[in-house]
Amino acid sequence: MSDRVGIMNGGVxxxxxxxxxxxxxxxxxxxxxxxxxxxxxxxxxLERLPDGRLRADxxxxxxxxxxxxxGVEPGSPAVAIVRPESMSPDGDGAVGVSGEVADVAxxxxxxxxxxxxxxxxxxxxxxxxxxxxDEAELGQERRFAWPADRMWLVPA
Numbered sequence: 171m172s173d174r175v176g177i178m179n180g181g182v183x184x185x186x187x188x189x190x191x192x193x194x195x196x197x198x199x200x201x202x203x204x205x206x207x208x209x210x211x212x213x214x215x216l217e218r219l220p221d222g223r224l225r226a227d228x229x230x231x232x233x234x235x236x237x238x239x240x241g242v243e244p245g246s247p248a249v250a251i252v253r254p255e256s257m258s259p260d261g262d263g264a265v266g267v268s269g270e271v272a273d274v275a276x277x278x279x280x281x282x283x284x285x286x287x288x289x290x291x292x293x294x295x296x297x298x299x300x301x302x303x304d305e306a307e308l309g310q311e312r313r314f315a316w317p318a319d320r321m322w323l324v325p326a
Contacts, residue, residue: 177201194253195322197239202251202324209257209293211250213323215242224323226250230289231265238323247326254282256320257295259302259312266315267293271306281305285312 176186177200185197189205196202199210213226216233224238228250242248257263269287281302283295295314306312 177204179204195237195239196251196324197241199249199251199324199326202322207254207294209252209254211252211290211321212326213248213250215244215246215248215323217244224248226323228265231267234265234318234321236318236321236323239325241325242323248323249326250321250323252316252321254294254296255280256316257293257297257314258316259283259295259297259306259314263315263320264318265321266313268311268313269293271308271310271312274305274308276305283312283314285314 173188174186175189175192177184179200185192185201192201193205202208211228211231213228216225216227218224219235223235224242225233225235226248227233267287267290269285271283272286273284275282279299280296281299285293287293
């Protein structure tokens with residue numbers, strides 16, 4: 171195991187840091203995709219708050235306050251990254267999506283849901299198996315949500 175990783179794209183070093191930081195705080199969309207699955211939501215950055223967080227408009231998902239990488243500035247388009255394991259079923263969280271269950275995959279320790287949403291297309295959620303006593307059925311309407319601080323903004 172490494173205590174630092176580097177992600178290269180086309181011979182250019184895009185990000186170096188501890189694996190946890192690279193995973194949860196990617197600097198670019200390439201890094202976010204390279205190190206794992208993510209849900210993407212278009213955003214417009216409204217302002218940088220005094221504590222360093224960003225206030226961003228996510229359209230139908232509302233206005234959120236969350237962190238972001240360097241290069242995400244007020245007035246600029248961004249993409250909000252949400253890891254599938256950050257989501258929880260039935261609305262636990264400040265931000266969420268609802269949609270029809272398009273696929274359910276039991277993966278042992280986790281259940282993977284693919285949700286087809288009207289506004290955002292497909293969204294993937296990974297829920298611990300022990301938390302899902304009654305798995306949702308295909309076609310069922312389901313809501314998944316997450317805390318705003320589990321999102322991360324990267325330049326669009």
